[in-house]
Amino acid sequence: xxxxxxxxxxxxxxxxxxxxxxxxxxxxxxxxxxxxxxxxxxxxxxxxxxxxxxxxxxxxxxxxxxxxxxxxxxxxxxxxxxxxxxxxxxxxxxxxxxxxxxxxxxxxxxxxxxxxxxxxxxxxxxxxxxxxxxxxxxxxxxxxxxxxxxxxxxxxxxxxxxxxxxxxxxxxxxxxxxxxxxxxxxxxxxxxxxxxxxxxxxxxxxxxxxxxxxxxxxxxxxxxxxxxxxxxxxxxxxxxxxxxxxxxxxxxxxxxxxxxxxxxxxxxxxxxxxxxxxxxxxxxxxxxxxxxxxxxxxxxxxxxxxxxxxxxxxxxxxxxxxxxxxxxxxxxxxxxxxxxxxxxxxxxxxxxxxxxxxxx
Numbered sequence: 001x002x003x004x005x006x007x008x009x010x011x012x013x014x015x016x017x018x019x020x021x022x023x024x025x026x027x028x029x030x031x032x033x034x035x036x037x038x039x040x041x042x043x044x045x046x047x048x049x050x051x052x053x054x055x056x057x058x059x060x061x062x063x064x065x066x067x068x069x070x071x072x073x074x075x076x077x078x079x080x081x082x083x084x085x086x087x088x089x090x091x092x093x094x095x096x097x098x099x100x101x102x103x104x105x106x107x108x109x110x111x112x113x114x115x116x117x118x119x120x121x122x123x124x125x126x127x128x129x130x131x132x133x134x135x136x137x138x139x140x141x142x143x144x145x146x147x148x149x150x151x152x153x154x155x156x157x158x159x160x161x162x163x164x165x166x167x168x169x170x171x172x173x174x175x176x177x178x179x180x181x182x183x184x185x186x187x188x189x190x191x192x193x194x195x196x197x198x199x200x201x202x203x204x205x206x207x208x209x210x211x212x213x214x215x216x217x218x219x220x221x222x223x224x225x226x227x228x229x230x231x232x233x234x235x236x237x238x239x240x241x242x243x244x245x246x247x248x249x250x251x252x253x254x255x256x257x258x259x260x261x262x263x264x265x266x267x268x269x270x271x272x273x274x275x276x277x278x279x280x281x282x283x284x285x286x287x288x289x290x291x292x293x294x295x296x297x298x299x300x301x302x303x304x305x306x307x308x309x310x311x312x313x314x315x316x317x318x319x320x321x322x323x324x325x326x327x328x329x330x331x332x333x334x335x336x337x338x339x340x341x342x343x344x345x346x347x348x349x350x351x352x353x354x355x356x357x358x359x360x
Contacts, residue, residue, distance in 0.1 A: 003134030004340050005119060006055040009047030013057075013133075015337060018119045020136050025071035026107060027116075028141050030083055033153040035132035036060030037343040037355045038161055039188055039257075040280055044127070045344055048281050055125045056117065059085045061132030062147065062157035063359075072141045080147040084160040085128025086309045087143040101304045107140035132157070133340060135359055145313045151320060154334070154356055155327040158189060159313055159320075161304075162354065163327070165278060166193025166255065167316055168305015170201055174251050174276050178202030181249040183240050184224070185265050186256035187215040188347075189330055189354040190278055192222055194253045199223030200324050203251075207243055209236050209261075212350055222326055240268040248273060257281030263288065271295040278302045330354050 001020055004013045023029050041057045043049040051057070061083035065075050075081060087107055088100035095103050108129050109116055115123030116138045117131070124131075129139055147156050166189070170176050182198040184191050187210040198206045199222070207226045208219035216227040228239045241248055248270035254262045257279030263286055266275040277299065288299065307313070319325035332352030335342065336359075343355035 056131030058132035162189035170197030172306035191255035
C-alpha cells in the first residue's frame with residue numbers, strides 16, 4: 001500500500017510503498033476512505049512532538065473494513081467505520097472507572113513482536129495505532145466504531161479526534177450547564193467543536209477568540225454569539241470581561257496549545273469558573289495569579305475529551321443526523337494524499353478549519 005512516511009521533524013514526507021501484515025486475532029484491517037489533518041500531526045512535522053522513524057502520521061480516519069482477525073466479533077468485512085486512537089483494554093483500573101481514554105494497557109503490538117507495517121523490511125510505527133495517512137489502517141479492534149449508513153465517510157473521519165475532543169471537553173470534562181457563558185480560544189477543528197458543544201449544551205453566551213476574521217465568522221455560523229479578534233484588541237481578557245459585565249465567563253476553553261492563551265483562558269473566568277486546557281504543545285510553565293486561584297477558579301487539562309469511544313461517538317453522530325452538530329461546515333479543503341504538504345501549509349498560515357484527504 002501507499003503511505004506518507006514520516007522521516008523526522010522538518011523532513012519531507014514522501015509517499016512510499018509499504019507492506020501491511022494480515023490482522024492478528026484482535027485486529028481489523030480498514031481500507032482508508034478519508035483522513036483529517038489535525039494540528040497534532042503538524043506538531044510532529046515541526047518537531048514539537050517526537051515520534052519514532054520511519055512512521056506514519058494521521059489519526060483521524062474513516063474507511064471500510066477489509067479483513068478481521070479470528071477473535072473479532074464487533075465488525076465484519078464491508079462495515080463502514082470510524083478509526084480512533086482512543087483504544088481500550090476494558091479491564092484496567094482506568095477503563096473500569098469510566099476513563100477508557102486513559103487506559104493503562106492499550107491493545108497494540110509490542111516492540112518485540114512482528115510489526116504491523118514495514119518499509120523495506122523495517123518496522124513502521126503508526127501514530128496512535130492509526131496512521132491514517134495511508135491507504136490501509138491495521139488497528140486494534142477496540143479502535144473502530146461502526147458508522148451509520150446515512151453518515152458520509154468523508155466528514156465522519158473528523159469525529160475520531162477533533163470533534164470528540166472538542167465536544168468531550170464541553171460535555172464530559174467541563175460539564176457545561178445550560179444558561180452559562182463560555183469563551184473559546186482557537187478556532188480550528190477542535191475549537192469549533194467546542195463552540196458547537198457549548199451551543200448544544202445551552203450556553204447563553206459563547207465568545208470566540210482568534211486572530212482572523214475568517215475563523216471568527218465561521219465560529220458565528222456554528223454558534224458563537226460574540227467574537228474577539230485578538231489581533232485588534234489590546235487585551236482579549238478585558239474584551240471578554242467587557243462582554244460579561246466585568247465578571248468573566250463560567251467556562252473557558254483553550255484549543256491552541258500556547259502558554260499565553262492558556263493563561264488568558266484562566267484569567268477570563270469568573271469566580272468559581274473553570275478553564276479547560278485542550279491544546280497540546282505547551283512546554284513552558286503557566287503563570288497563574290494567586291489572587292484568582294483563591295476565588296474558587298479551576299484550571300484543568302483535557303485529554304481526548306475524556307472520550308468513551310463506543311459510547312460517545314454514536315451519540316455525537318446522532319447529533320449530526322439530527323442537524324445539531326455541523327460536520328460538513330468544518331471542512332475547508334478536500335484533497336488527496338499528495339496534498340498533505342498543502343494541508344500543513346494551511347495550518348501554518350492559520351487558513352481554514354480542517355483539510356480532509358480522500359482515498360476513494
